Amino acid sequence: MSDVALRLSGITKAYNLGTPGVVEVLRGVDLNLAPGEIVALVAPSGAGKSTLLHIAGLLDTPDAGSVEISGEAVSAQSDRVRTAVRRDSVGFVYQFHHLLPEFSALENVVLPQLAAGKARREADAQALALLDAVGVAHRAGHRPAELSGGEQQRVALCRALANGPAVLLADEPTGNLDPETAETVFASLLRLVRETGLAALIATHNLELAGRMDRQLRLDQGVLTVA
Numbered sequence: 001m002s003d004v005a006l007r008l009s010g011i012t013k014a015y016n017l018g019t020p021g022v023v024e025v026l027r028g029v030d031l032n033l034a035p036g037e038i039v040a041l042v043a044p045s046g047a048g049k050s051t052l053l054h055i056a057g058l059l060d061t062p063d064a065g066s067v068e069i070s071g072e073a074v075s076a077q078s079d080r081v082r083t084a085v086r087r088d089s090v091g092f093v094y095q096f097h098h099l100l101p102e103f104s105a106l107e108n109v110v111l112p113q114l115a116a117g118k119a120r121r122e123a124d125a126q127a128l129a130l131l132d133a134v135g136v137a138h139r140a141g142h143r144p145a146e147l148s149g150g151e152q153q154r155v156a157l158c159r160a161l162a163n164g165p166a167v168l169l170a171d172e173p174t175g176n177l178d179p180e181t182a183e184t185v186f187a188s189l190l191r192l193v194r195e196t197g198l199a200a201l202i203a204t205h206n207l208e209l210a211g212r213m214d215r216q217l218r219l220d221q222g223v224l225t226v227a
């Protein structure tokens with residue numbers, strides 16, 4: 001295993017808005033995340049944390065700089081390679097669950113595994129084990145609309161972890177939940193991340209949750225600083 005799960009070097013990103021001009025969102029972001037490390041990303045609204053997470057997760061490309069995942073330089077690779085790395089090595093959790101409404105909880109966790117080439121029986125077993133680990137196995141056959149907000153987020157977490165990623169990226173994963181439910185979901189997330197030894201970068205406005213992670217970084221004026 002590489003000793004760096006995620007490395008961002010010199011990431012810059014600007015959006016050209018025509019008039020009034022260019023918005024420089026990221027101005028040279030450097031970050032090393034070791035396997036097993038959980039890092040909070042704290043940023044005021046509009047500071048660019050979604051932009052940063054999308055670049056780290058290969059959903060967007062930087063203007064300059066590089067992204068390495070598990071020691072592999074991926075930012076300059078072809079779309080095909082980036083898509084495969086994203087599928088196999090990166091898990092995403094968003095503020096809203098984005099589960100597929102017409103599929104059951106189990107199927108939502110199975111589908112990314114089938115896309116990665118896993119056999120159905122193996123994918124089912126992995127999905128059930130993950131749902132069990134976060135306490136929602138009894139809801140495996142239910143569709144997202146039949147689940148509570150906290151259950152939906154726990155299923156979304158299972159989906160993000162289904163292919164055994166090296167890196168988990170989360171954008172306000174508990175931001176849409178009441179405090180008690182947020183605590184349940186966050187506790188599940190921390191425990192699973194600790195158990196699996198993957199690296200996690202978790203954007204949150206919640207300073208109490210941020211304080212329970214290994215490190216806290218602030219995104220301000222386009223660069224990361226220690227919070």
Ligand SMILES: Nc1ncnc2c1ncn2[C@@H]1O[C@H](COP(=O)(O)OP(=O)(O)OP(=O)(O)O)[C@@H](O)[C@H]1O
Nearest residue numbers: 015016023025043044045046047048049050051052
């Ligand atoms: N596609 C785009 N085109 C132009 N400007 C954009 C685009 N995406 C983001 N921006 C701008 O870049 C800045 C950072 O946006 P981003 O969504 O990354 O912020 P954020 O920190 O995630 O904010 P929030 O916490 O409110 O979601 C904002 O000023 C936003 O308006």
